[in-house]
Amino acid sequence: MIIIVDDRDLVRQGFSGMFQRIGYPVYGVSGEELPGWLESICSNEIESIEAFLVGQTNIDFCPVAKIRSITKLPVIGVLEQNSLPDILQLFEAGADDVVRKPIHVREILARIAAIRRRREVTRTVFEYGRLRVYTDGRDPEIDGKCFPLPRRERRILEYLASNGERRATRSQIYNAVYGLFEQDVEECVIESHISKLRKKLRKVLGYEIIDSKRFLGYRLAIKVDQSSVGESDRDVEIASGSFGQDLQATLG
Structure with missing residues (x-):
């Protein structure tokens, strides 16, 4: 603001x-x-x-x-x-x-x-995998191509990007997008904007990039590439699964 x-x-x-x-x-x-x-x-x-x-x-x-x-x-x-x-x-x-x-x-x-x-307070460009977000009024880019968004959705994306790892509450996002003293727009409209934004990004990226936790807020998150999971991690998953099956068989 x-x-x-x-x-x-x-x-x-x-x-x-x-x-x-x-x-x-x-x-x-x-x-x-x-x-x-x-x-x-x-x-x-x-x-x-x-x-x-x-x-x-x-x-x-x-x-x-x-x-x-x-x-x-x-x-x-x-x-x-x-x-x-x-x-x-x-x-x-x-x-x-x-x-x-x-x-x-x-x-x-x-x-x-x-x-x-x-002042090293913030950056003007943020990279989230294939998504690039600008904070100077430009539309974001996906795979190097412009990804136009309505101004409210773009501002929400910019705010989440500049917020880094910190989660932003609905009230914080509302203040950043509509201002501190907006009286004509209800705060709950932010959820509608975020829902539309998530669908658009998910359709192009193929995964959910806006991570939300109830009562904690929203943040941007890079997709975890399952192919990068190490063999030891998969062994633990397999072992855990085998242990669960053996335990069920014993109890059964």
Whole structure:
């Protein structure tokens, strides 16, 4: 999720529309609302945030410095025009990057990915056997070929890939896909999205790649190749099977 900090409703709505068209939820907050909002969110919700975009605000304190005092997530300043004093002030306050409007949202995502890469927080490409997942807005690939997905399903796949071995709960996935404060969509819709995504991936890959555990959540898992099982492992399986048959015969 992308957080837009700007006092102008039109700017927040404009960024929201552009990001949501490529599947990224956005939450807008004014400069005046920012301190209370930062205090109200919990650590689980912060994990769903990918970056802050800070635009024009009419407040006495610096919003970039306020955000930086709470989190180390990427912060990008957005200026209306080139101004060296403003650029330097944003960097001194802790901004990771400064851009000038107009700017395409895909460029913003690329800059966010670059910031995270420099910090070694996350990668932008994840390999799961034949499946390759990107986190910069591109569709995934299977066997090197583009595998188009609806934006919600693609965002779920991206989130699971970036989550690594950790399982993601339905609530965490919902926050990443729809945002923290979405009121019009029920959380249970995530299960429907995941079900459709699993079927599509299983049809092409031939196996289940989304592993789910009740009460624990979801994660991506690489298929175990049965042909790679060692002879000793098969001997144990055979021995176990023979022991079970002998035990049944004895008890019978």
